[in-house]
Each structure stands twice: as structure tokens, then as C-alpha cells.
Amino acid sequence: MFTGIIEAIGEIAAVAETGGDLRLYVRTGALDLADVKLGDSIATNGVCLTAVALPGDGFVADVSRETLSHTRFTRLQVGEKVNLEKAMLPTTRFGGHIVSGHVDGVGVILSRQEDARSIRFTLQAPVALQRYLVAKGSVTVDGVSLTVNSVEGCDFVLNIVPHTAQETIIDGYQTGQQVHLEVDIIARYLEGLLGQVKDNNDNNSQGLTLDKLSAAGFMHR
Known part of the structure; x- marks a missing residue:
């Protein structure tokens, strides 16, 4: 972790x-x-x-x-x-967010522009990762914990402050470059749990039926 x-x-x-x-x-x-x-x-x-x-x-x-x-x-x-x-230790100060080190997909740098002392990047994520990207949520880019500024479809915007640019390889990013993306692990777990709840609700959506009564031993055909 x-x-x-x-x-x-x-x-x-x-x-x-x-x-x-x-x-x-x-x-x-x-x-x-x-x-x-x-x-x-x-x-x-x-x-x-x-x-x-x-x-x-x-x-x-x-x-x-x-x-x-x-x-x-x-x-x-x-x-x-x-x-x-x-890897983090139990005593590590948690300055970023939970990162598993399991890359979800490869994104592409669409644009780079100076924004005062920061750098503003627009990236494109694979379609399968679009649903995990939310404004002010977390995303990992080449191992760096970052905050998503805004999202439009598969495109999302990041603002890189001078310290982050200096201490990582992000300062060298150019348009067209590919990067590793890992989405927020909490979003993935929530999706899995909600999917199970939906499946259970779908299975019970017909309510009480003759088939269910028969299977439970309440009637014979």
C-alpha cells in the first residue's frame, strides 16, 4: 500500500x-x-x-x-x-490517498499550459475509467496522488503546483505522452458493493410468486 x-x-x-x-x-x-x-x-x-x-x-x-x-x-x-x-508503514504520515500500486489503465496527456506558477494538464482516460473520475476526487498519475479539478467525459484536468512538478517526473510531461492511471480504490469498492445490492434487488424484484411459494414448500402442483 x-x-x-x-x-x-x-x-x-x-x-x-x-x-x-x-x-x-x-x-x-x-x-x-x-x-x-x-x-x-x-x-x-x-x-x-x-x-x-x-x-x-x-x-x-x-x-x-x-x-x-x-x-x-x-x-x-x-x-x-x-x-x-x-510501501507505507503504519507510522507513515498519510499525505496523499490510498494507493494500491495496481494500475487501472493508461491515459494520454492532451494539453499542457502554464497557469501562474502552476502547470495545468488535460488528460484523457480510457472509457472504462470515466465513471471513477469526479471533480475534487483523487486520481493517481504515474504514482502521484493528485486532485481532479474538473471532468468532461473521459477528459479531466489537473493543476500541478511547483513543488509537485519539482519532486516528480511530471514537469517533463509533453502532449501525447502516455501515463499510468489508478483510480480511487474506495470508488471501486463502492461500485462492487452497490452492484451486489442491485443484483439482490433485481433477483427479488418479482416479489411473491407461485414458483417461490412452491420452492419454499408452501404449495404443491
């Missing part, structure tokens, strides 16, 4: 195809690895990766075909910058 508050900017040191999937070597820059051990999770551009080796200046992780199918990791290039966040 993560908070969406980026701790450091890393760099892809190596990308290797291994048995049909990928193995990544990520140099972690200023990220403190003193408390990281094998098997720990590190969010890399919003993707929860498990450290399988710790060479000293970073970590190595395997990326499954399932993860590759939902991310842009198949297009990663050596030297590419990435956002990094270690």
Missing part, C-alpha cells in the same frame, strides 16, 4: 526480456534503501514492484505479463526517469 507522495526520482538502468516477461533494474537515486529488504514493494511510476535483488544503488524487479498488459512498461527505455515510493 502507498500514499501517492513520491519520495525520489529514479532511472531505468536496464530492461531485459526474461522468459516472456521483463526484468527491470532501477537506480533509485536519493531514495533511502537502508530499510529495504528483498521482497519489499516499491512503486515505480505507480506500479507496485517487488525487489528481487538489491545491487546497492537500486533494485531489480520482475514485471509479469499481467502487469505489462495494463501499463506502458513494454515501452520503457534505459535512462527513462521514474517516480519512486516505498
